[in-house]
Amino acid sequence: MLFLSLSVLGQNKTKDLTKLTYNELHDLYFDNENNPKKQILYTNAYMAKAIQENSRIRKAKANYQIALLYYASDKDKAIQYLDSVIKYSENTGDKFFPAAAYCEKADFLKRQLKLEEAMNNYKLAEKIALQTNIDYYYVVRDYIGTTKSEDLGEYKEALAIYKECYNYYITKNYRKQYANDFQITIFGIADCYKSLQNTDSTTYYNKLGFQESKITKDGYMHYLFILNEGANQVLKKNYKAALDSVHKALPKMIENKDLGNTLASYFYLGKAYDGLGQKENAVKNFLKVDSIYAETKEITTEFIDGYPYLISHYKNIGDKENQLKYISKYMVIDSILQKKYRNLNKIVHTEYDIPRLISEKESLITSLKKDNAKSYLGIGALILIILTVSTFGFYQFELKKKYRTRFERIMQRSAIRNNEEHNFEKAKTIKPAILKSEDIGIAEELIQEILGKLDGFEREKGFLKSDLTIQSLSNLFETNSKYLSKIVNAYRCKTFIQYINDLRIDNAVENLKAESKLRKYTIQALALEFGFNSAESFSAAFYKKLGIKPAYFIKQLEDSFKIN
Template sequence: MKQIFLLLFTFFCSLFFTQSKIDSLRLLNYEELKNKFNVYDESNKKLEAKAISQYYLSKAKKEKNILETAEGYNLIHLTEDFPLALKYVDSMAMITKNVKGDIYPARTFIIKGNLYYKYDNLKAALDNYILGLEYSKRQKNVKQIAYANMNIAYLNSYMGNNKEAAKTFRYYLLNSQNITDEYQHDQMRVSLAYCYIKINKIDSARFFIQEGLNSPFVKKNKYNMNQYLYLSGQLNLKTKNYQTAIAELTKAYNYFSSINDNNQNFVLYSLGKCYEELHNKQETIKYFTQIDAHVKETEVTFPELGDVYTVLIDYYRESGDKEKQLYYIDRFLKVDKKLDDQFRYLSTELHKKYDTPNLLQEKEDIINELKNKKTFLYASVSILILILLMFIYFYFKTKKAEKRHRKIAQDLIHLIEKRNLETIENKNDQQIEAEEPVKAESESKTIKTVPEDVAQSILKDLDTFENKRHFLKNGITLTSLAKNIKTNTAYLSEIINTHKDKNFTTYLNDLRIDYVLDQLVKDKKFRSYKLPVIAEEIGYNNVQAFSIAFKKRTGTTPSIYIKEIEKSISG
């Protein structure tokens, strides 16, 4: 009954607004209507914004203006929830399919990508951004190329590639003439400041935050002002000014929660981290519990959720509340699967669909530039000579590298054979010698934040992980390993960094490569497998990842290493 009442109330309010303002709206042109819509939308006056968009669409249809009808669909989709919003964007695509010019269909794909991004379907968002970028490049529309690149940079930042994303945001922040409007320009600054915080460029982040807070545009816009309050709070959290951070983040949370904006989850996470650093468990759990409630309601996730659920699970495990512990384990598994799926897809497709085409485009631009500056014949001859020189250079370089790789492989084989022989003959001595350095290492290294008993427990679990070769399982992540050994990612990461002198990824790769080096020498059947099979056997998803890890660890390639083993046996 309540829902029916609310729907009727919304309908009559909308009708009243439309009827009371209809005469004044008739006096406005499309640009003025759009400006009026933006004012209402940015002020979170959704009812008024929706009425403006409906009038805009009705006016355009009545005048049979295709481009303005498309813009009407664009405006009205911003006021609707996902299913209906998607239908309006599809209507926009349909009405513009025969429109000539350099705007469509690229614009429709970019808008659809933004819609998917807003509702946390990052796979679909990337696919639409890529299509938008491809059409923009074909149509040579500089503005839309910029919009597509900026949106893809948001995905890069989400993936943790903040250094790469910062390059894009900085470029468009400093080269935005006739590309971005005042709002978009400010969002570039917000995004750049965020990236700088994440990559520890503290002074640069502080500069752009202060510039934003002093901006006249930001001062008159509550939403933007609170974005900078959130960033300033994050910066103070990063620099351990916890009380200042809490004050700023609380103000930002009060605003974002009042308009039910997804930014409230990011603010809650930062507040929780502040109290975690202050060792206030109750406040940390309060904020992290709120995050889970919002995520459950909206199904909008973010990468730091893994940390949120780890803290909640550990807390209720320690307090003996099995029911809540089980609940948050279940929530963690659901969220982690979604995050893992998105990360896997984006990490592969961003490179394949975005980075590689950009390199090819860069190459094409260089060739075109040469053609424009010189005559066709001169350019062609120059390129041929260059290719020939490069071919010669790479030929000799390849031969030299191949020789070096063979030598490395031979040395590795001799070392492994010698080590295996010594292991058989001096097993007891080897065990004693192997134990002493570990003991010395653990004595010489100190953990700053991990309690000693927890550190020893994790080290023991890591020994089991190594000795039982659990590292050969596919899909191991820092999060999954932390869960298996019943600790959190922060503790596990610190132990690995401190005791193994490497990060988690390097640690996992080194275990796998050291295993495969030994196994290839020992096992003829294993050596006969194709490289993709070997890669799968030791936990890699594809042969490329295996080859990269192998070369990084050894300096040679798997194929050369196997060939040299066969040579040494036959010789």
């Protein structure tokens, strides 16, 4: 529905864009990778043009672009669109499709831990590319090598594939057109040798890749080879050299937002510091590995040794809670990896024996329970805290429901505004009929004059002045403060302060709804924006009129716009 529900303006824009060539639309789509709204326009135009011309391969490419938009948010939806790519591009003889679609689908399946299905899709891509595009065939072979090496641990098979690709690229223009593919292949060979602990061959290919990346000025690959050699130096137990290399590479990995290799950098820093006997630095870096895993939920068998290290560290210093914490995390990761490889009849070999870990975990839990049970007073306090938290939680739940209801009432502005206008008219017509001018001791002509000035004051938003007082406003109206106060009380049905604050809060609500940039302001900045002298006075007035705090209102407003 995201791609079909365009406004009339959007449809006209799409219609105009169909006058562009497919190549122009393709380039515009990929030139706007950080602007999904524009990408949707270009891919819709691409699709409209393909449908108009009834071109199967162009429909396939449009579906491919849509699949990429779902890459991060909905992998199942992305796979559905990739299946459409495959359907439309079968037997078209295109150089990249459906082979590229099978590769992308395999990547999604890998992320869902469906390695067997992923390999089947890579093999389908390989078979098609061999017939339609020999260059892409070797790209697919490289993907298969990466999967065997990084995901399956089949380093010898992966090495054979990488060398096959190397022998192909070495016959090509490997410092221009094929430079990136060639260097990725070299890295794959070096990485496989590292995993096989053939450190001399690893160094040879890291140096080769380093030289090639320097010649072609590929900064990212340049530092990737430095990082890989740093890891290799850890295996050689040259820990100072390892630290030097990894510290050089780490900033580049962070700059490129490469979380996988950032995690690898921290892991090998931890190993190097451990090798130098700097235990505290080792712990710090293994904790950073854990923090990245917590963010990405992705880790391979190569980098899980930090968890046994943390378990032993906290055991040695008697920190039972952290020891239990990292035993639990390690067991979760182990279960995920076992699930990942189960369908392929592989076993993940880990440093710790899991049954022993389970026993250790149960002992820790028992020990912690005994520690907690030493004092009945402590148990009573714990129960009291739980009851208090539960009661508070229930209270907060009910309060949130109440606040949500109040927020929804505020958002129904048309009904509320009509009601307020109705009440306002009643205040101006019905109340004056009851209150004669002599009831408040002011002449009728003066009352009407001041009411007219109040109307103008409201329209021109004079209430936004932060130093406004009843005295300053009565001076502006050329009357006295007592008359002004009586008229506001009688005809606006409010005290002067309540009248001014309500005008400011109504104005704040409408502006916060209309201007997204205001919703980024601090409460203090908003207070000044809407005529209040402090965040506290703004919040108090907002709550008094609407029954919710401004911070809550802004958060709910943001959430409602995201949903819409």
